[in-house]
Amino acid sequence: MSENEKLLVVKDLVTTFATPGGPLPAVGGVSFDLDQNETLGIVGESGSGKTVLSRTIMGLQPRTNVTVSGSALLNGFEVVGASERAKRQIWGTDVAMVFQDPMTSLNPVMRIGKQIDESLRVRHGMSRSSAKHRAIELLELVGIPSPQQRYSAYPGQLSGGMRQRVVIAIALAGSPKLLMADEPTTGLDVTIQAQILNLLDELKERLKMSVILVTHDLGVVATRTSRIIVMYAGRIVEMGTTRDVFQDHRMPYTRALLESSPKVASPSHTRLVTIPGRPPNLLKLAAGCSFAPRCAYATDRCRQERPELQPAGDPGHLFACWNPLPTTRGATPQ
Amino acid sequence: MLRYVIRRLVMLLGIVFVISVGSFYLIHLLPGDPAVVILGTGATPQNKLILYKQLGLNRPIYEQYFTWIGNVLHGNMGTSFISQTSVASTIRAALPIDVELIVLSQILAFAAAIPLAMRSSRRPDGPLDRILGATSFTLLSVPSFIIIVLLVLFISIKLGIPHTGPSSYVTLSSDWIANLESLALPAFTLAIGSFVVYYRVLRSDLIATLQEEFITMARSKGISQRRIMWRHAFRPSSVALLGSAGVNIGGLLAGGFVVQYLLAIPGLGFTLINAINMSDYLLVQGIVLVVSVGVVLINFIFDFIINIVDPRISRE
Secondary structure, eight states: OOGOOEEEEEEEEEEEEEEEEEEEEEEEEEEEEOOTTTTEEEEEEETTHHHHHHHHHOOOOSSSSEEEEEEEEEETTOOOOOOOOHHHHBBBBTEEOOOOTTTSOOOOOOOOHHHHHHHHHTOOOHHHHHHHHHHHHHHHTTTTHHHHHHOOGGGGGGGGGHHHHHHHHHTTOOOOOOEEEEEEEEEEEETHHHHHHHHHHHHHHHTTTTTEEEEHHHHHTTTTOOEEEEEEEEEEEEEEEEHHHHHHHOOOHHHHHHEEEEEEEESSOOOOOOOOOOOOOGGGOOOSSSTTTOOOOOOHHHSSSOOOOOEOOTTOOOOSSSOOOOTTTTTTOO | HHHHHHHHHHHHHHHHHHHHHHHHHHHHHSSSSSHHHHOOOOOOOEEEEEEEEHHHTOOHHHHHHHHHHHHHTTOOOOOTTTTTTTTHHHHHHHHHHHHHHHHHHHHHHHHHHHHHHHHHHHHHHHHHHHHHHHHHHHHTSSOHHHHHHIIHHHHHHOOOOOOSSOOOHHHHHHTHHHHHHHHHHHHHHHHHHHHHHHHHHHHHHHHHHHHHHHHHHHHHTOOOOIIIIIIITGGGOOOHHHHHHHHHHHHHHHHHHHHHHHHOOOHEEEEEEEHHHOOHHHHHHHHHHHHHHHHHHHHHHHHHHHHHHTTHHHHO
């Protein structure tokens, strides 16, 4: 497949924050690509750099005290190094973001209808009435009951789940080709989480979008993504099809992540496995594999030399480990 | 919202009642006997009694209050014993000057504070922010009577701009340009004090608001920085600004007498000081009542505006 057909091509992307403690490499050299109409999962613990990565890809990192290098080619537009003015042209129309916490990502003193149709009026030059019409359509599309009345509600008058639907409606207003969903369900009740994820799935099919789903919850990505990227300390440590990552993972960290999430099949009162230790301090990264201090399989080599991504059996399945787990290909899936 | 407004209105009436009782009682706190003031020290007890009856001073104090407040509500605040003019007409002549001074000073203060706070909050600790921070802090510590004296020295005396010096007040109805000239220096002086407060309050609130996630969200819509500032950041950052404006404007009404007195501008503050000096108690009482009710009303209006600006407040 030629790179022209890819919606997104990311190469050696590095995002470094200037902090009082020195430069902090939140994203430390990430490369991947994304097809049209694909759903990609980015998984990792808090602080693994997944949120910073998703923002850097669309150029939405903070405007000060950050340096970005490498390349992120989004629908033919080079995001890295682009001016704010240039990026405004792709924001909303090529790429849009569903933010993490609907309690903080909506303007509390602006009616939700105005927040949805703002970009329609300002960017697409729609008249007040046709923008309002479209906003009500969008509210209906994301499953908000009585959208006519909700149009003039303030965010504080809606529940968390409804607010997240509004956030999605805002993201959809410009008909983006790529939707970034950064932990879209973290702030919500469990029952609402599934509703929001199903809504995203449905909208993706209906509107022919690509979706990048960023989460710490493997349960969220299991049935909804075609491929998964596992991140640790700002780098990709394993990447492959959802099936590969779940059933034929080679990186011990991936297995640890899988074991630490609850499973329906386990008997009740089964203790969840926790990963010993803590994610590393990005200000003081050691030379070797970042996961080595917490890894049961770590050797001296792991502590001295960082493993690069290497191909596993299946095409597109990559992992970064000196002592990978044995492949389960051919064996019966658990 | 309606319930909130009604609740505040009831509170407002309560406060105004307390103020009116206080102003009424003010006159009773004064030492001396009104009969002695009017009739002189040689008055006989019989004459005194007749006068008490004429003035209604023999009746219980609450009855006296209700008679008085009834008159006040009809616009009758009595006639000054000193100048023999009606207190209400004296106040009616002076109050518009205060209003004009306040309006002018607030236009100047807001016109400077809002754009400058928006600029400097975009780069906290940047060059502009540091310069404005130091300047506003310096201005904050210079009292208004120093500023007005320096302004008179340079603008009225050195540059010789007409109508700007002391005792050169021209009424609005006679010549509006000369009127503006005569109010320029006091309005500017009052504006400095307001500007410093507004600039500092709005700057710090804007800096906090710009950190919010909904600003990043607004950015991700691809709208201009200008629009993000005015439409998304300004409104949620203006609650403290409006609150301090309410207090500040009330303060100017009650305490703007320094510049008025120094330049002999016949507003309420100037009139009040003269009334105090001449022991014109009825006039003092009238001005205290009008100013206090004015301060309460201004704060009520600003509370109301804050509620419209930030609907979260009345909902909670």
